[in-house]
Amino acid sequence: MNLETDILVIGGGSAGCMAAIVAKEQNPDVSVVIIEKGEISRSGSIAMGMDALNIVVQPGITSPELYMKSALIATEGILDYNPSNIMAERSYSMLKRLESWGIRFPRDEENKYISLQVHAKGNFLLEMDSPDLKLVLAEKVKEAGVRIINRTIITKLLANGERANGAMGFNIRSGEFVVCKAKVTILANGGCARFSLPNSGYLYGTFDYPGNAGDGYSLAYQAGAQLTGFEYTQCSPLIKDLNCPLLYITLTRGAEVVNALGETIDLEYVSTQNMLKELREGRGPIFIKMNHLPEERIREIERILFTTERPIQKKFWENRGVDFREGLIELGETEYQLCGGHGMTGIVVNEKAETTLKGLYAAGDVACVPFQHLTGAFVFGEVAAEEAVKFVNNKELSEVDQSMINDEEQRLHNIMDNNKNGSISVKDFEYKVRRTISDYAIPPKNDQKLKRFLWWLPRFREEMKSIRITDYHELSKFEEIQFILDCAELSVHASLARKESRWGWFHYRTDYPEKDDRNWLKHIVLKKGIKSGEVQTLLVPIKKGGKN
Ligand SMILES: Cc1cc2nc3c(=O)[nH]c(=O)nc-3n(C[C@H](O)[C@H](O)[C@H](O)COP(=O)(O)OP(=O)(O)OC[C@H]3O[C@@H](n4cnc5c(N)ncnc54)[C@H](O)[C@@H]3O)c2cc1C
CATH class of the missing domain: 3.90.700.10 (Succinate dehydrogenase/fumarate reductase flavoprotein, catalytic domain)
Structure with a gap:
């Protein structure tokens, strides 16, 4: 399938649906495609509804400043001011948008929204009572005239190291190869739920939506975008x-x-x-x-x-x-996960949802706006759409290198051909990878442990040749294992680089047990080395703002 569109949204979860709806609202003449691995009526972190919108700044009751104080405590200072501040500022109008779509936010006897305190300061969590939230979003996407391609996994971005021009993947049922050239690409495909192994041993028995295997992190990294917060390995x-x-x-x-x-x-x-x-x-x-x-x-x-x-x-x-x-x-x-919604891991974005690659935006759990939860997914879905519509204005589709498309199609064909008689089931292989992540890449961490994982990594990549693939669904699982391995590699490099302990247990290093603000009140940013293809780590100052 060959598609051309103004805006491609990868992932039809909370952020992706919102982005697609708002893009059409901003300009109905703009063409928008969502490519979703599952089926958008039930896919993503919201399968039904959610009990709360975790961050809402109610005018006259709380303030963005108070939220920022809370966020600084939660992140222990590793927080860029602008994106989180914008989210707080736009959270109330997002609530009003959702209400206008019939989403219910209960009120008390005095007609005030029911709010609860889960942050260090301020009652920012507003109760929500809508078991049908995901169906409402999916319906709005359809009404807006967005083209939806379900059951299609994106495996590679079309990008040339400087800008993104769309993406490629395949239908999980039919195997049909899909190419979508786009003027703007919005990544909205969630965090990495399948990271370490849950204690239950069930691969999919995770807290977060198990369909998110760190696809977005890996896709962005391989395309040359910067990522951060990978040392924040969290569980609950x-x-x-x-x-x-x-x-x-x-x-x-x-x-x-x-x-x-x-x-x-x-x-x-x-x-x-x-x-x-x-x-x-x-x-x-x-x-x-x-x-x-x-x-x-x-x-x-x-x-x-x-x-x-x-x-x-x-x-x-x-x-x-x-x-x-x-x-x-x-x-x-729970198992350990990497997430930009419940945690601090993700693609580097600014307050416009722009990544470091031109034409590539990121919203929701895939982006690093710490602890943004559902509010952030919706607000940055909205922001990304507004910016994307401005970006496409009067632009032509960029020239795309056809050899890149041919190579990706051939790579997928080769796996189907070469792995059909493999000796290890894809399930067993994932189990072993994630058990090894549990052994070496999560807290308590130390230099030796983390490097043990790096010893295993090339062996895993080599041994993937022995995975048995008999259909396209298994091929998608194979691709997901590659995403998980990329995430683990990024996480281990970030953890090795941060030579201190921070965020309580989540980055506890036995060889550097103390928090060290003097040297480490900085972001660890990761990107792929252009020549070496290896993970590069950079220390990047915090972008302050307001009074912080
Ligand atoms: C159990 C649970 C309860 C929560 N409760 C609350 C709450 O009460 N309040 C609150 O504020 N927040 C809550 N959150 C957080 C909030 O739900 C998330 O932060 C938010 O929904 C994330 O939205 P997203 O669009 O980034 O990701 P998702 O909604 O997970 O969407 C990602 C989509 O991308 C698709 N995808 C992934 N990879 C690919 C690929 N390679 N190709 C194509 N498609 C792909 C997936 O199938 C999925 O549909 C909760 C989260 C969970 C998991």
């Missing part, structure tokens, strides 16, 4: 074995966390570090306790958990025989 204490979210939903409604000794754990705000500490120091298992809450609160919590987030939870608790009125919810450590 969530429902043991299920890895489903519930902390914000329960703790903000009066639940407590207790350890194995029956002691209540002090949580300054919903900070996960204290909980992880209990587990690591042997006072686990830890539990969420709700038996002191009134019946109507428990019902409210059950309603949210069993409808908006993941309805499977209802069955899970029934089968375990746990009733929140009496029983405790056991928490376990």
Whole structure:
């Protein structure tokens, strides 16, 4: 399939849908294509809805300045001012946009939005009550006249080291090779959910949407864009074995966390570090306790958990025989992930969602706007679209090097041909890669451990020749393993470069156990060496603004 478009959006999740809708809204004559690996009605981090919009600055109640103070605490100072500030400034109008689409934000008796505190300062989280959010977004995309190409994985960007001109990939079912030339490309394809192995051992039993395997990070890196925050390897204490979210939903409604000794754990705000500490120091298992809450609160919590987030939870608790009125919810450590939404990992972007490659924009979890959550995905989807529409204005499609297209098509054909009799299943191979990430690339880190991973890396890449590929779905899994390996390589290099410990457990180095603001209050930026093809690490100053 050969496509030509003004704007190509890669990924039809929260940010991608928003970007496509807003681009058509800005200029209906602009052609917009979304290429999505799954099916946009249910793909991405929102499969149904979400219980909250985590960052909303309500005029007269909170302020962008207060949010920035909170964000600086959460990031321990590794934060560029402008993108996060713009997100905070535009968050309220985003809420109003969503409301105009029928998304419900509950209000109290005084007609005020119900807000809760999960940040160090200020009630920025607004409750949201819309189990149909993803369907609404998908419907809006269709109504806007956006062309949607589902079940197509992007495997390579069309780029020449300086600018991006579209992307290539293939249909996961039919294998059809897809080329999309574009004046502007917006990457909106999420973080790396499949990084280390969950304790359950299930490859897809991850907290974050498992369809995101760090594709966007790898695509941007291979095309020459800069990335940052890869040393921030994060996990959460969530429902043991299920890895489903519930902390914000329960703790903000009066639940407590207790350890194995029956002691209540002090949580300054919903900070996960204290909980992880209990587990690591042997006072686990830890539990969420709700038996002191009134019946109507428990019902409210059950309603949210069993409808908006993941309805499977209802069955899970029934089968375990746990009733929140009496029983405790056991928490376990999730797998480690890389994410620009819940964490600090991503493609370097400015407040216009521009990456360091011309014509390439990034929005949502794929971009580094620390802890931007759903608010950031929506706001930067909007920003990227506005900027993209300006960019395409009166421009012609750039010349694309045909040999690049031929090479990618041939590469995919070769894998199908050469790997059909491979001896290792793609599932077993991914298991081993991610188990090795669990062994060496996550905290506690040290020089030796991290370098052990680098010893394994070329072996894995070589041994991929032995993976058995019998259909295009398996070919897509093969490609995802390459993305995961690229992310692990980037993460290990960033972790080696940051010779200090920061962000509590998430970048704890036993050989540099102290935080060292004097030398390391900087970004570790990564990019591909043009000549060597190796990972280059740069120390980049923080871009300050406002009063910080
Ligand atoms: C379980 C959970 C609960 C959350 N709860 C909240 C909450 O209550 N409030 C809040 O503010 N935030 C919440 N968040 C965070 C928020 O949902 C995310 O930050 C946001 O949805 C990310 O949007 P995105 O568009 O960047 O990624 P996604 O929505 O994940 O979309 C990425 C899309 O890209 C596609 N894709 C990936 N790779 C490729 C490829 N190679 N080719 C083509 N397509 C590709 C994927 O299939 C996917 O559809 C939650 C996140 C999770 C996981």
